[in-house]
Amino acid sequence: MDKLKPDRGLLKIDENECKGCGLCVEACPPKVIRIGDSLNHCGYRAAIYIGAGCTGCGICFMACPEPGAITVFRLVDRRATAVPVPHAQVEGAVSCASN
Template sequence: MRDAEKRDRGLLRVDVDECKGCGLCVEACPPKVIGMSERLNHYGYRTATYAGAGCTGCGICFMVCPEPGAITVLRIVHRNADEGHGVEPAIVGASECASN
């Protein structure tokens, strides 16, 4: 396991079946780590795609996304009690979301 200091604070998942490719998240993302997929999803939309690194876990992409569950933002859970993110550590392993 790598040292938490060196890892991204956030992580982004996009449900490709729910995303309609409006691109609002791409525009809204402060670190600009979201792009559009080359491939179309089942409904014929290009979908939002996480660049794979650089997410701060700010959650802005989630709030600008018009779909209830197309985007899920995760934040790193610090094992020590000084993180102050207010994140509930119990919700983990959201592998039901199709990610890309």
């Protein structure tokens, strides 16, 4: 892999829940979401992740009006998990990062 740094985030858009409003496309700071070309089962052109560049900021999630159409993932920091830490602290760190 010639890419030195992996993406900090990852995006999953459920094509069948998306209504193609485009608010996530507008909201995304690195502009890595676009409206797809094909129609989903409801007849909407669903948003799609272009596949790279997500920072995991989660703004698209909050801008999206559908409860579960978008899921944002974040890269787990291996330095944090290299040292064994209590489970509760890991959970705390994750929810803190999501705010």
